[in-house]
Amino acid sequence: xxxxxxxxxxxxxxxxxxxxxxxxxxxxxxxxTAAGHGCSVGDIVVAFSGWGRINYKxxxxxxVAGDLITLKKCNTFDQTLFAPGGxxxxxxxxxxxxxxxxxxxxxxxxxxxxxxxxxxxxxxxENEFILNDGFTAVSRSFEMDADLIGTPGYEAMVQLSxxxxxxxxxxRAKTGAFTLIPGTVSFNEEExxxxxxxxxxxxxxxxxxxxxxxxxx
Numbered sequence: 001x002x003x004x005x006x007x008x009x010x011x012x013x014x015x016x017x018x019x020x021x022x023x024x025x026x027x028x029x030x031x032x033t034a035a036g037h038g039c040s041v042g043d044i045v046v047a048f049s050g051w052g053r054i055n056y057k058x059x060x061x062x063x064v065a066g067d068l069i070t071l072k073k074c075n076t077f078d079q080t081l082f083a084p085g086g087x088x089x090x091x092x093x094x095x096x097x098x099x100x101x102x103x104x105x106x107x108x109x110x111x112x113x114x115x116x117x118x119x120x121x122x123x124x125x126e127n128e129f130i131l132n133d134g135f136t137a138v139s140r141s142f143e144m145d146a147d148l149i150g151t152p153g154y155e156a157m158v159q160l161s162x163x164x165x166x167x168x169x170x171x172r173a174k175t176g177a178f179t180l181i182p183g184t185v186s187f188n189e190e191e192x193x194x195x196x197x198x199x200x201x202x203x204x205x206x207x208x209x210x211x212x213x214x215x216x217x
Contacts, residue, residue, distance in 0.1 A: 006174035009105060009142070011185065012167050013156050014098035015046065018090035024049070026082055030074040034091055035067045044094040044168055045069075046182050051076065051087040057209040058168045058180035073212055094168050102153040104145035106200070112138040113210065138181065138207035140169070143200040146191050157203050161187035169205050176216030183207040 016038060023033040032047075039045060043061045047054050054074060062072035069091075076082040114136050121128040148154040160167050164184050172178040186204040193199050 002173055002175055002177075004108065004173075007108075008172045009102045009108075010099045010170045010172070011102065011153075011156050011160060012044070012094040012098055012170075013100055013159060014095045015092040015166060015168075016095055018048065018092050021047075021049070021088050021091050024051075024076065024087040026076050026079050026084055028075050028077050029062060029070050029072060030054075030076040030087075031068055031070050032091060033067050034069060037067070037069055037091065037093065039064055039069050039093055043096065044170070044180060045071070046092045046094075046166070046168060047071070047074070047089070048091065049087045049089040051082050053081060054087070055089070055209070056182055058182045058212055060180070060212075060214060073214065092166075099170070100152050100156040102144065102157070102203075103151065104148055105142045105203075106144075108140065108142040110138065110140050112136040112207070135210065138183075138210065140181075140205040140207070141202065143192065143202050146189075146199040146201045149189075157185055157187040158189070160185035161203075166208070173216075177214060179211045179213045181205070181207045181211040182209060 019034045019037050021032050021034045025031045039061045041061055041064055044058055045061060046058050049055045059071040059074045061069050063070040116133040116136055117130045118133050119128045119130055168180055168182050170178055170180055183206050188202045191199050
């Protein structure tokens with residue numbers, strides 16, 4: 001068990017240029033062939049794949065061997081879900097020096113990720129039945145001390161909001177466990193004021209796929 005206390009949220013302010021993925025395996029942890037990928041073990045990458053389930057999804061690099069990189073927790077083993085040969089695309093690496101930690105945040109909330117369903121009833125049937133229909137988009141929101149204007153974390157949020165460039169958000173618990181989600185940023189600099197509270201501004205992360213969760217090492 002754990003609480004959110006001590007959790008650090010970071011945003012990536014730069015992704016390296018896309019590198020072509022010319023092959024990807026069907027495996028419990030997928031192996032990508034990507035010449036010139038520039039990755040090291042532990043790097044974070046975003047996969048852009050012909051396989052929709054891992055398209056625009058973030059993973060940690062587990063191993064590197066020449067042009068081959070293994071993505072930790074990227075399970076593509078089921079060939080009914082991942083048609084062999086259909087997953088090629090590109091990969092973009094988070095530039096390690098471009099991670100920026102956010103400071104003095106509060107009120108973190110998450111919405112979305114819930115199952116979507118549709119109710120179906122045929123004329124001949126008396127009872128409806130339910131079909132699963134994927135999941136809702138994920139959005140994360142938080143507030144930040146408004147007086148942090150000019151600090152690296154604040155300015156990173158401003159930049160990402162203005163440019164709408166893709167980013168990866170990493171949330172690290174003090175236990176070492178972390179989550180990754182790719183997305184875009186909306187940052188509202190309008191001050192939120194209330195008696196008895198500090199002045200805040202609000203940030204929102206609009207997820208582009210589901211989170212990838214990693215246990216503490």
